[in-house]
Amino acid sequence: MQKITPCLWFDGQAKEAAEHYVAIFGGDSRIGDITYYGEGTPGEPGSVLTVDFRLAGQDYIGLNGGPQFPFTEAISLSVDCADQAEVDRFWYALSEGGEEGQCGWLKDKFGVSWQVIPNELQQLVTGPDKERAQRATKAMLGMTKLDVQALRDA
Numbered sequence: 001m002q003k004i005t006p007c008l009w010f011d012g013q014a015k016e017a018a019e020h021y022v023a024i025f026g027g028d029s030r031i032g033d034i035t036y037y038g039e040g041t042p043g044e045p046g047s048v049l050t051v052d053f054r055l056a057g058q059d060y061i062g063l064n065g066g067p068q069f070p071f072t073e074a075i076s077l078s079v080d081c082a083d084q085a086e087v088d089r090f091w092y093a094l095s096e097g098g099e100e101g102q103c104g105w106l107k108d109k110f111g112v113s114w115q116v117i118p119n120e121l122q123q124l125v126t127g128p129d130k131e132r133a134q135r136a137t138k139a140m141l142g143m144t145k146l147d148v149q150a151l152r153d154a
Helices: 014-025 084-095 121-126 130-141 148-153
Strands: 007-010 030-036 048-055 058-064 076-081 105-107 113-118
Touching (some): 014 084, 084 148
16 A cells, blocks of 8 residues: 555546546556545535546545646646657647646646656756756757657757
């Protein structure tokens, strides 16, 4: 059991979001327990209160808490990608219906912010060749979806 489980606050879309994410990540991803609002609670009785779900081995809770606290870029989920094919797959799946940002950031259709990052990015922007690292950083800052080969070539 993991010690810390992120809880994502949705406005009625927790189950839909969890199902969407599980379909994107596959593998060690699944829907777990679902709880429902009961009589005398702030939500519509019988509507989803929480959804436990796992994405690529990481557990999350989706909470239907209402419109009071929308998502912001102040917190994001980072997806480490093995190669350009993974970057492309996750980028397109997560950004569909949402909005693209810069430097590998996007907001999905639920408003959750994601970073879709190739594993080698850290090495490219912090490597021992400081000039090359600076060029890679500058290239990254001009991108929306990250282009691994363009970062290498910088």
